[in-house]
Amino acid sequence: MKFFLSDRRNIAEGTLAFWFHPEQPVRFLAGQFGDYTLTSPRYTDAKGNIRAFSFASAPERDDIMIATRMRDSAFKRSLAELSIGAPVEFEGPMGSFTLHKDPARPAVFLVGGIGITPVRSIVEQVIRQKTRRQISIFYSNTTCARMAFLDDFEKWRADNPKLNFVPTLTDESPGSWPFETGLLDQQMLSRHVADLHAPVYYVAGPPAMVAAMKEMLDELGVDELQIKSEDFAGY
Numbered sequence: 001m002k003f004f005l006s007d008r009r010n011i012a013e014g015t016l017a018f019w020f021h022p023e024q025p026v027r028f029l030a031g032q033f034g035d036y037t038l039t040s041p042r043y044t045d046a047k048g049n050i051r052a053f054s055f056a057s058a059p060e061r062d063d064i065m066i067a068t069r070m071r072d073s074a075f076k077r078s079l080a081e082l083s084i085g086a087p088v089e090f091e092g093p094m095g096s097f098t099l100h101k102d103p104a105r106p107a108v109f110l111v112g113g114i115g116i117t118p119v120r121s122i123v124e125q126v127i128r129q130k131t132r133r134q135i136s137i138f139y140s141n142t143t144c145a146r147m148a149f150l151d152d153f154e155k156w157r158a159d160n161p162k163l164n165f166v167p168t169l170t171d172e173s174p175g176s177w178p179f180e181t182g183l184l185d186q187q188m189l190s191r192h193v194a195d196l197h198a199p200v201y202y203v204a205g206p207p208a209m210v211a212a213m214k215e216m217l218d219e220l221g222v223d224e225l226q227i228k229s230e231d232f233a234g235y
């Protein structure tokens with residue numbers, strides 16, 4: 001199916017969001033992803049012209065948003081220079097990084113960097129549908145400038161007492177920063193989650209971060225059936 005680029009914005013340091021208008025409505029579940037092919041890329045390299053991106057917007061929206069860290073690959077440079085109205089080829093939706101059915105069971109998201117995209121889609125849908133679910137989001141970035149969608153999550157938390165948002169910075173601790181600093185570890189998790197064995201855990205981010213979080217949960221004795229993960233292979 002063809003998607004047409006409708007908007008592009010800088011949303012954090014080194015991070016762009018892209019909005020696409022699909023040629024026909026796409027039915028997807030919040031948390032899923034698709035493959036995007038640049039059909040006539042301005043630049044090419046050995047890594048090819050296809051990348052997977054999670055939906056960053058909720059399914060009910062007309063246009064679809066994705067977000068990515070900009071790097072020097074031919075794909076990313078071509079995407080950044082794509083003209084408004086230009087087509088890309090979309091294949092999907094795919095994936096099972098979706099919210100569990102039982103609303104009584106808490107969800108805890110452990111997110112590294114741009115791994116926030118599927119989580120944003122899920123949380124936006126929960127907020128729009130006014131479903132009352134206990135959700136905690138731990139969101140780790142090196143610096144505040146690189147933290148995409150901070151304003152969205154802060155607003156959603158202010159409007160929803162069941163949403164617990166815990167951003168953390170690993171490479172700086174500005175005096176004005178009211179949240180956590182340092183790596184997301186067992187101590188930080190325990191400070192914010194009363195019963196570590198009750199939730200379903202969702203881990204998303206670069207492969208090294210996902211592996212570290214799974215190891216931490218394993219050390220805490222969390223059953224692997226209680227863990228869902230989305231590995232952003234390619235980072």
Ligand SMILES: Cc1cc2nc3c(=O)[nH]c(=O)nc-3n(C[C@H](O)[C@H](O)[C@H](O)COP(=O)(O)OP(=O)(O)OC[C@H]3O[C@@H](n4cnc5c(N)ncnc54)[C@H](O)[C@@H]3O)c2cc1C
Pocket residue numbers: 033046047048050051052053054055066067068069070071072073074075076095114117118230231232233234235
């Ligand atoms: C399910 C899923 C969802 C993703 N969602 C996002 C997102 O929302 N935002 C985002 O920025 N990135 C996302 N990614 C990562 C994205 O697809 C790119 O790999 C990443 O952005 C790096 O691209 P690059 O052009 O900067 O790097 P480069 O190093 O130039 O390219 C990455 C290379 O890795 C290859 N690759 C990708 N997946 C695999 C794999 N499983 N096995 C072997 N090779 C692989 C690509 O084909 C490409 O050649 C996702 C990845 C996956 C698998």
